[in-house]
Amino acid sequence: MSPCVEHPWLKEGGAPDRPIDSAVLSRMKQFKAMNKLKQLALKVIAENLSPEEIKGLKQMFNNMDTDKSGTITVEELKEGLTKLGSKISEAEVQKLMEAVDVDKSGSIDYTEFLTTMMNKHKVEKEDDLLRAFQHFDKDNSGYITRDELEQAMAEYGMGDEASIKQVLDEVDKDKDGRIDYEEFVEMMRKGSYT
Known part of the structure; x- marks a missing residue:
């Protein structure tokens, strides 16, 4: 090992x-x-x-x-x-x-x-990821919309236009202007978080 x-x-x-x-x-x-x-x-x-x-x-x-x-x-x-x-x-x-x-x-x-x-x-446990996704998906539509993203980021004083655009550019793979659960999970599991 x-x-x-x-x-x-x-x-x-x-x-x-x-x-x-x-x-x-x-x-x-x-x-x-x-x-x-x-x-x-x-x-x-x-x-x-x-x-x-x-x-x-x-x-x-x-x-x-x-x-x-x-x-x-x-x-x-x-x-x-x-x-x-x-x-x-x-x-x-x-x-x-x-x-x-x-x-x-x-x-x-x-x-x-x-x-x-x-x-x-x-970051890899399904129930934790789902709970986090649902926290941002306020209307339970199955998507984190630009408005929901803005609202969440504004809550923590980090919602400037550049940050929101960067998140959408990076995470919204199908470019429909919103983040679905699969895109969210991929973002959470991607990268070197060791």
């Missing part, structure tokens, strides 16, 4: 119990590269995780949240990444923070942390 498959993040049980795992930086970078709809869909999935599915992550979050405020500030993020031996610039930390801070509050809350750090297998 390849060492990659044996990595604790890929196993069903979840994260290791180490204070802060080296996967933090790579996960945050992967999240930053995702389109806005995929980021929001992961947030919806993270909000519905059971305690068993997130064991280990709570401890990791608490270890980074050094002032125990319930959020990770840019300083705490930089400090946590530095503890991992990461030689990351101030500007790069700021970019990661902006990407992971979906609600633009200036800090990373627990749900945002889970969204970034959860196991890849969550």
